[in-house]
Amino acid sequence: MTSEQVRSALAEFIAERDWSQFHSPANLAKSIAIEAAELLECFQWNDDADDAAVRSELADVVTYCTILAERLGVDLDTLVLDKLEVTRAKYPADKARGRSDKYDAL
């Protein structure tokens, strides 16, 4: 995921500000939840959100996800593809088709 270009731009940004001291996995998890709620706020009262605001908040969520992945030394591509296999097994296409139920209610 995250191209090398993005990863190095983020690393440089953080190094210039000496901010890696704040980026413990726990603090990054809080930060992801906080930014995710700001994204949700775009849809608080109705489904018509301002596009620019949605993009800006989504960027913040993904930025912290990328920093956390770097911190953990994991590749986001691999992470997502590995998890997709787990989800695939929990939600077989023939049982899950067209349904939003949780796997234990399929």
Next chain:
Amino acid sequence: MTSEQVRSALAEFIAERDWSQFHSPANLAKSIAIEAAELLECFQWNDDADDAAVRSELADVVTYCTILAERLGVDLDTLVLDKLEVTRAKYPADKARGRSDKYDAL
């Protein structure tokens, strides 16, 4: 961000299950917030989280972020790099160095 391989694997997974009907931007924003809280739960009572659990929950957050980006027709790389310029202007390196304060308190 998200390589073409990940995007097409997710698209195929969703199409097989006819799930795009559930993936309005508003529902995806809720999903991102829900998964972000599951990631946070790994750190609920202390900072020593189980690595496998963290990776699994981070994967879920990034999965929904990727689906939302596809839905919006935006490229995550561009999104993150554009937002980084905005943040760079709000947090000049010389003022923000070594500080976790918000930009309006620098």
Next chain:
Amino acid sequence: MTSEQVRSALAEFIAERDWSQFHSPANLAKSIAIEAAELLECFQWNDDADDAAVRSELADVVTYCTILAERLGVDLDTLVLDKLEVTRAKYPADKARGRSDKYDAL
């Protein structure tokens, strides 16, 4: 929970602004999550939060919880006490004492 005084103050505040039209349970659930993340933001980078900010954000969470309870026609006292019995059964004192593990890991 919520004294009659608080409930009627909130009801009057909402009626004066004709806001009950926005207060579907789904929108209130989003609002609670959004305000909970603002409370969390007080602790984003460290555990020393500004007391006034914490109180202000906690107030917002509880305000929306009270409005949702009214909307559902439930009494918060009863709700909390009923749930406490469920939790009591899941976390027997002798097994859970001094441990922060989830019930299925006790």
Next chain:
Amino acid sequence: MTSEQVRSALAEFIAERDWSQFHSPANLAKSIAIEAAELLECFQWNDDADDAAVRSELADVVTYCTILAERLGVDLDTLVLDKLEVTRAKYPADKARGRSDKYDAL
């Protein structure tokens, strides 16, 4: 808010399990956000939530809010009423009537 009966039932429950050691304000803020997201999950894919699930998750949010208020030594009634005055000033009834806009967009 929270009646004396609820507060003492929670205090007894926590004391029996020796759990107050885990209840730092920061951990309680995380817990409130985590439970708020579980409440939100009831509405993840549509607005028709299961009533029992909503009540159960709302109970969890309010339980942690009550524990945090006790920890801070604040009265939830006072907190909510004080904040309502702040909100009242930010959202004058004549400007805010029938609108879900943020105060700075009124």
